[in-house]
Amino acid sequence: MKEIKGNIASPKGFTADAIHAELKFQKLDLGVILSEVPAVVAGVFTTNKVTAAPVQLDKAVVAEGVAQAIIVNSAIANAVTGEEGLNNAQKTQRLLAEKFELNKSHVAVCSTGVIGKQLPMDKIALGISKLSAKNGHIDGFAEAILTTDTVKKEVVYEVEIGGQTVTIAGVCKGSGMIHPNMATMLAFITTDVKIDQALLQKMLSEVIETTFNQITVDGDTSTNDTVLVLANGLAENAEITDENSADYATFKAVLAQICQTLAKKIAADGEGATKLIEVNVTGAPDELSARMIAKQIVGSSLVKTAIFGADPNWGRVISAIGQVAPFEVSDIELEIQGDLVLLHSTPVDFDQAELSEKLKKKVVVIDAELNTGDKTGTAWGCDLTYKYVEINALYHS
Amino acid sequence: MKEIKGNIASPKGFTADAIHAELKFQKLDLGVILSEVPAVVAGVFTTNKVTAAPVQLDKAVVAEGVAQAIIVNSAIANAVTGEEGLNNAQKTQRLLAEKFELNKSHVAVCSTGVIGKQLPMDKIALGISKLSAKNGHIDGFAEAILTTDTVKKEVVYEVEIGGQTVTIAGVCKGSGMIHPNMATMLAFITTDVKIDQALLQKMLSEVIETTFNQITVDGDTSTNDTVLVLANGLAENAEITDENSADYATFKAVLAQICQTLAKKIAADGEGATKLIEVNVTGAPDELSARMIAKQIVGSSLVKTAIFGADPNWGRVISAIGQVAPFEVSDIELEIQGDLVLLHSTPVDFDQAELSEKLKKKVVVIDAELNTGDKTGTAWGCDLTYKYVEINALYHS
Numbered sequence: 179m180k181e182i183k184g185n186i187a188s189p190k191g192f193t194a195d196a197i198h199a200e201l202k203f204q205k206l207d208l209g210v211i212l213s214e215v216p217a218v219v220a221g222v223f224t225t226n227k228v229t230a231a232p233v234q235l236d237k238a239v240v241a242e243g244v245a246q247a248i249i250v251n252s253a254i255a256n257a258v259t260g261e262e263g264l265n266n267a268q269k270t271q272r273l274l275a276e277k278f279e280l281n282k283s284h285v286a287v288c289s290t291g292v293i294g295k296q297l298p299m300d301k302i303a304l305g306i307s308k309l310s311a312k313n314g315h316i317d318g319f320a321e322a323i324l325t326t327d328t329v330k331k332e333v334v335y336e337v338e339i340g341g342q343t344v345t346i347a348g349v350c351k352g353s354g355m356i357h358p359n360m361a362t363m364l365a366f367i368t369t370d371v372k373i374d375q376a377l378l379q380k381m382l383s384e385v386i387e388t389t390f391n392q393i394t395v396d397g398d399t400s401t402n403d404t405v406l407v408l409a410n411g412l413a414e415n416a417e418i419t420d421e422n423s424a425d426y427a428t429f430k431a432v433l434a435q436i437c438q439t440l441a442k443k444i445a446a447d448g449e450g451a452t453k454l455i456e457v458n459v460t461g462a463p464d465e466l467s468a469r470m471i472a473k474q475i476v477g478s479s480l481v482k483t484a485i486f487g488a489d490p491n492w493g494r495v496i497s498a499i500g501q502v503a504p505f506e507v508s509d510i511e512l513e514i515q516g517d518l519v520l521l522h523s524t525p526v527d528f529d530q531a532e533l534s535e536k537l538k539k540k541v542v543v544i545d546a547e548l549n550t551g552d553k554t555g556t557a558w559g560c561d562l563t564y565k566y567v568e569i570n571a572l573y574h575s
Numbered sequence: 576m577k578e579i580k581g582n583i584a585s586p587k588g589f590t591a592d593a594i595h596a597e598l599k600f601q602k603l604d605l606g607v608i609l610s611e612v613p614a615v616v617a618g619v620f621t622t623n624k625v626t627a628a629p630v631q632l633d634k635a636v637v638a639e640g641v642a643q644a645i646i647v648n649s650a651i652a653n654a655v656t657g658e659e660g661l662n663n664a665q666k667t668q669r670l671l672a673e674k675f676e677l678n679k680s681h682v683a684v685c686s687t688g689v690i691g692k693q694l695p696m697d698k699i700a701l702g703i704s705k706l707s708a709k710n711g712h713i714d715g716f717a718e719a720i721l722t723t724d725t726v727k728k729e730v731v732y733e734v735e736i737g738g739q740t741v742t743i744a745g746v747c748k749g750s751g752m753i754h755p756n757m758a759t760m761l762a763f764i765t766t767d768v769k770i771d772q773a774l775l776q777k778m779l780s781e782v783i784e785t786t787f788n789q790i791t792v793d794g795d796t797s798t799n800d801t802v803l804v805l806a807n808g809l810a811e812n813a814e815i816t817d818e819n820s821a822d823y824a825t826f827k828a829v830l831a832q833i834c835q836t837l838a839k840k841i842a843a844d845g846e847g848a849t850k851l852i853e854v855n856v857t858g859a860p861d862e863l864s865a866r867m868i869a870k871q872i873v874g875s876s877l878v879k880t881a882i883f884g885a886d887p888n889w890g891r892v893i894s895a896i897g898q899v900a901p902f903e904v905s906d907i908e909l910e911i912q913g914d915l916v917l918l919h920s921t922p923v924d925f926d927q928a929e930l931s932e933k934l935k936k937k938v939v940v941i942d943a944e945l946n947t948g949d950k951t952g953t954a955w956g957c958d959l960t961y962k963y964v965e966i967n968a969l970y971h972s
């Protein structure tokens with residue numbers, strides 16, 4: 179596989195557009211992804227029991243397994259909006275289907291932004307009427323879905339599958355919060371690979387566990403989190419129908435790479451973040467524990483503030499391990515930025531000033547070997563800063 | 576029951592002392608609680624798999640069920656200190672037993688402070704030699720156990736049990752962090768009540784669930800958390816031996832009141848806190864869920880920052896509910912500082928400016944009615960402030 183330049187419309191048969199529908203003050207706020215032909219679709223959604231209206235609608239789309247468009251607005255989350263909110267999501271779906279002459283049930287709808295506010299349907303309708311399937315503002319899509327994100331987040335890969343070049347592209351937003359609300363993660367992946375829908379869903383559900391589910395910014399799960407993959411088959415590879423095939427493995431590896439890259443971009447752009455933190459746990463008896471421990475470390479407010487302060491505070495790291503390890507931990511080996519700080523769960527002399535200097539880099543890596551097995555897990559997050567408090571305390575709802 | 580003035584030595588037969596053993600730069604850092612006679616003892620400890628040396632030792636004391644003294648040092652946690660740390664905890668226990676001619680196994684040892692550093696045993700030994708059972712600096716005890724706490728935390732109650740006046744006193748520290756480490760909670764309760772040891776342990780374990788276990792400052796569980804109750808029987812009430820008796824119920828109510836008061840004091844004095852937050856969840860199908868949901872709300876970084884900013888951000892509250900509710904939540908009624916903001920899970924008009932003004936008070940109360948049952952739960956925490964980040968980022972290890 180190799181990374182290439184491109185965008186969400188790089189895979190064959192996809193296009194995109196983005197406009198300013200006056201939901202935000204000035205910026206792009208309404209975007210669409212379109213496929214020339216119906217694509218198989220897989221999706222994963224927030225586990226929050228309070229789900230936004232569009233999430234409820236998209237679950238039905240994914241259950242049927244086919245999609246041809248995704249319409250996304252930022253600024254308003256359409257969450258906790260009751261019956262009216264659900265009607266608005268359905269109306270958005272219908273308007274987009276009419277505009278591009280699609281089957282209504284093939285249109286996914288996503289929203290991100292303020293909770294508890296209704297969508298201004300006149301603006302949405304006018305916006306949809308302006309969207310185009312030709313010569314659209316493709317590059318604008320990645321921008322139109324942002325809230326308090328500070329950068330666009332895109333990645334595109336190419337890979338050979340069954341003698342054909344397959345392209346797979348991903349775009350996401352996350353960790354942004356529009357008052358009065360919360361971090362929402364949206365990720366969309368387009369590809370021209372030909373693959374069985376059930377296999378794509380299975381693959382996505384597995385890949386999510388080690389990528390998007392392993393990032394944390396503030397421990398809160400949004401009402402709107404959504405990941406959708408559209409595969410339209412236009413690469414004309416022999417359809418992937420066997421999960422034990424080499425093609426399946428190859429495509430899964432690229433999907434995992436895309437999801438991991440996007441997940442890390444979200445973590446690095448966490449609210450107020452100055453640093454990306456990566457935690458690798460090795461030597462665990464099972465993968466679930468390894469991932470859970472890695473996520474606990476990277477999510478600990480004490481670890482996050484220490485890293486903001488460039489403090490090699492290993493005590494907070496091993497305390498985080500001890501909080502969630504479902505087994506005894508008495509032989510921990512800990513490295514921070516490659517420097518050994520703990521061996522056999524006993525402090526080791528290290529150059530505090532030198533390590534503190536290394537902690538000023540933009541990426542901080544913590545490696546914890548638990549010596550209780552051979553399973554591993556990784557998680558990503560960011561530091562906890564004054565800016566995080568400012569963003570979340572001072573911008574009123 | 577009534578609250579009275581006093582201290583940890585108010586119950587009959589107890590005394591205390593505190594000195595400066597040069598573990599801290601200037602402040603009191605070594606304290607002792609002593610009972611004239613052996614007392615039954617109950618205890619609960621951190622669930623962190625990485626437990627400090629003294630915790631391991633105290634578990635053995637509680638298992639035997641009798642204690643006559645608690646020796647506590649601040650500044651150094653004696654955690655992650657290996658074999659040497661355990662030897663030092665045992666030596667501390669032995670030295671105190673020799674000094675006051677006690678059975679060694681009747682001495683509990685507690686430490687709080689820096690992780691990964693050995694106790695300076697010469698200073699501890701010298702300090703113990705200076706401690707006194709007569710005319711000691713009783714009021715100093717509550718101060719000697721503090722780390723980054725900003726205030727002493729004590730409470731004393733009196734209650735009639737079996738015709739006798741029983742006194743019960745509590746003291747604690749918490750939410751303080753000494754670099755390079757973490758919030759540790761220590762609480763000690765003395766009483767002259769006569770009660771069966773097994774019943775006292777059962778009562779304490781139950782009371783903890785709705786009090787100390789329902790506070791959160793930053794979601795981290797320390798390696799040293801300890802709660803100990805010593806009951807020496809000198810009030811000469813008829814021994815409480817029946818958990819269905821009125822005396823048991825009366826004493827449990829006072830113990831719960833003491834634990835709740837101490838827990839709230841810890842939450843209010845959380846690192847960098849400007850406000851105490853109380854969350855009451857009602858209408859849940861079971862108590863465990865109610866408590867879990869209350870704790871999730873009060874522990875949410877988004878809720879905590881909103882309250883710091885005096886922002887009535889109900890979206891963050893119901894999102895927190897949705898994250899952990901093990902049942903459907905579709906009919907939530909939410910009040911913030913007594914103002915209704917959500918009814919039937921639908922936003923209600925309220926005076927934003929007026930409510931924001933109310934959120935500037937030192938105590939913020941959030942009431943969430945879930946309308947799915949009749950069980951309740953309460954949790955306490957504090958806001959997340961610039962000061963929290965400063966305390967935890969800028970004081971280096």
